[in-house]
Amino acid sequence: MSDDGIRERVASTIRDVLKVDPDSLGSDQRIREDLGSDSLDSVTLVMALEDEFGGSITDNDAKALATVGDVVDYISRRVAEKSLA
Amino acid sequence: MNRRRVVVTGIGMMSPLGTTAGDCWSSLLAGRAAVARIPAAWRRYAETASTIWAPLPPIDWAALGIGRIEQLQIDPSGMLAITAATEAIRDAGIATPPVDPRKNTYRLEFPAADRCGVFMGTGVGGINSFFGNVANHLLSPLAHPGDHPDHDASALPPMPPRFSPYAVPSMMPNAVSALLGIRWSLGGPNLTFAQACAAGTVAVGHAFRAIADGAVDLALCGGAEYVGDPYGGMFRGFDVARTLAAAGDDPRRANRPFDRDRSGFLFAEGGAAVLVCEEAEAARRRGARCYAEIAGYAENFDGYSIMAMDPAGDRIAAMIAAAVQDAGGGPEAVDYVNAHGTGTAVNDEIESAVIERLFGRRPVVAATKSLTGHCIAASGGIEAAVTALSLFHQTTHACHNLDHPIRDLNFARQAGECPIRTAVTQSFAFGGHNAAVVMRRID
Numbered sequence: 001m002s003d004d005g006i007r008e009r010v011a012s013t014i015r016d017v018l019k020v021d022p023d024s025l026g027s028d029q030r031i032r033e034d035l036g037s038d039s040l041d042s043v044t045l046v047m048a049l050e051d052e053f054g055g056s057i058t059d060n061d062a063k064a065l066a067t068v069g070d071v072v073d074y075i076s077r078r079v080a081e082k083s084l085a
Numbered sequence: 086m087n088r089r090r091v092v093v094t095g096i097g098m099m100s101p102l103g104t105t106a107g108d109c110w111s112s113l114l115a116g117r118a119a120v121a122r123i124p125a126a127w128r129r130y131a132e133t134a135s136t137i138w139a140p141l142p143p144i145d146w147a148a149l150g151i152g153r154i155e156q157l158q159i160d161p162s163g164m165l166a167i168t169a170a171t172e173a174i175r176d177a178g179i180a181t182p183p184v185d186p187r188k189n190t191y192r193l194e195f196p197a198a199d200r201c202g203v204f205m206g207t208g209v210g211g212i213n214s215f216f217g218n219v220a221n222h223l224l225s226p227l228a229h230p231g232d233h234p235d236h237d238a239s240a241l242p243p244m245p246p247r248f249s250p251y252a253v254p255s256m257m258p259n260a261v262s263a264l265l266g267i268r269w270s271l272g273g274p275n276l277t278f279a280q281a282c283a284a285g286t287v288a289v290g291h292a293f294r295a296i297a298d299g300a301v302d303l304a305l306c307g308g309a310e311y312v313g314d315p316y317g318g319m320f321r322g323f324d325v326a327r328t329l330a331a332a333g334d335d336p337r338r339a340n341r342p343f344d345r346d347r348s349g350f351l352f353a354e355g356g357a358a359v360l361v362c363e364e365a366e367a368a369r370r371r372g373a374r375c376y377a378e379i380a381g382y383a384e385n386f387d388g389y390s391i392m393a394m395d396p397a398g399d400r401i402a403a404m405i406a407a408a409v410q411d412a413g414g415g416p417e418a419v420d421y422v423n424a425h426g427t428g429t430a431v432n433d434e435i436e437s438a439v440i441e442r443l444f445g446r447r448p449v450v451a452a453t454k455s456l457t458g459h460c461i462a463a464s465g466g467i468e469a470a471v472t473a474l475s476l477f478h479q480t481t482h483a484c485h486n487l488d489h490p491i492r493d494l495n496f497a498r499q500a501g502e503c504p505i506r507t508a509v510t511q512s513f514a515f516g517g518h519n520a521a522v523v524m525r526r527i528d
Contacts, residue, residue, distance in 0.1 A: 018187065019187040043250035044157075044250065047157055047249060048252055
């Protein structure tokens with residue numbers, strides 16, 4: 001899958017969880033501070049990403065996902081490794 | 086304070102017969118029953134005596150306002166409750182301006198939110214989520230077979246994909262009520278009733294009392310249930326207790342409450358019904374259409390067996406008589422009985438004897454479960470909704486597959502016009518909980 005395709009799926013998942021406009025999402029935006037995600041939103045986002053990409057994301061991996069760009073990079077790497085789809 | 090009058094102004098329903106009250110009602114009148122073979126996957130776990138059930142129709146949750154994230158967060162029992170409540174509120178003509186789009190919450194355009202309550206029944210709440218999460222938990226070691234050489238991973242089903250962060254709120258039974266209170270910002274009492282197959286009826290009864298006594302002005306009430314877990318565990322639980330209908334030569338003929346050839350109840354995948362109930366004067370002032378008045382309620386307890394009704398039937402007879410008296414009439418006033426009518430040998434025998442003892446053979450007797458299957462705690466809500474619709478339309482559905490009635494009662498043998506002024510809907514549950522609601526036609 002192309003990077004654009006992954007970025008789009010990540011953006012639509014973030015939009016569904018946090019109800020933010022996907023067009024306004026920038027790579028540097030911080031999920032907690034800028035998008036207003038609280039701790040329950042954060043676990044929901046991880047669950048939704050697992051559902052979207054068909055695999056599991058460990059707590060340790062999830063903790064490192066601070067920005068939108070972090071999520072896109074992380075998912076892209078996992079898809080390249082074929083541990084997510 | 087004088088007791089206030091209570092009316093039903095909105096109805097929503099999800100059942101094996103359809104995903105709206107209108108679809109359920111027209112299937113009931115047309116005698117379109119729900120029955121199918123159980124999923125093949127369930128047979129991998131056990132050879133059950135019964136092999137049929139009443140599945141829900143395919144449901145497009147997103148089209149019903151429950152998005153993909155909520156589908157991951159909420160057990161099907163909760164989604165059924167929300168969907169039926171959404172329809173009921175819309176049907177009541179109450180506007181629902183949004184409160185928080187991110188949380189998908191609204192408020193009712195009704196004078197005071199803290200005088201609006203929720204009273205819902207459920208038998209097992211989020212049992213489906215419980216199974217999924219526990220299966221994940223139990224099978225986790227098998228995901229790493231090298232660490233557990235004694236396990237034979239190939240003999241077991243695939244592990245569910247995740248242990249959900251919503252494991253607890255999706256399995257707790259009170260979620261069916263809490264979800265409605267959150268979604269529509271209702272600050273009044275928010276109660277969940279767990280009297281198994283009578284829970285929906287108990288919930289409607291307590292909503293009626295809360296409005297009549299002045300504790301609330303509006304209530305969402307009814308029941309919701311989902312027991313179609315992917316492992317067939319709940320089905321097996323009822324099957325081993327030998328309560329379920331045998332498929333026989335023709336599964337379409339298997340579900341036959343009050344018939345000589347009945348063999349048990351038809352297990353339904355789930356369902357929900359929610360009624361909007363209001364104080365009558367307030368409903369009149371806002372020009373609401375009223376389906377029926379709720380006029381009386383009673384409940385009691387058999388104190389006999391965790392799974393069987395007391396064969397004497399004295400307690401249920403006393404309870405139904407008390408409900409009719411609570412409505413200010415006598416048994417001679419009752420024109421229609423929506424029976425519990427499960428189709429088990431013992432229950433139908435006792436219930437039909439009690440109906441004859443209390444009412445003789447005058448009132449029309451309808452068994453909604455003959456068409457819907459048994460939706461456990463949702464059934465009390467569904468049958469309250471069907472009773473209100475029957476009063477409103479002055480029409481009854483028929484008892485499906487009733488060829489040889491076990492008693493000479495006025496069973497509804499065909500759907501059609503049916504003059505009803507006073508109606509009783511009654512439920513009896515595992516545990517021994519008995520409850521009946523009395524409704525009246527709006528003049």
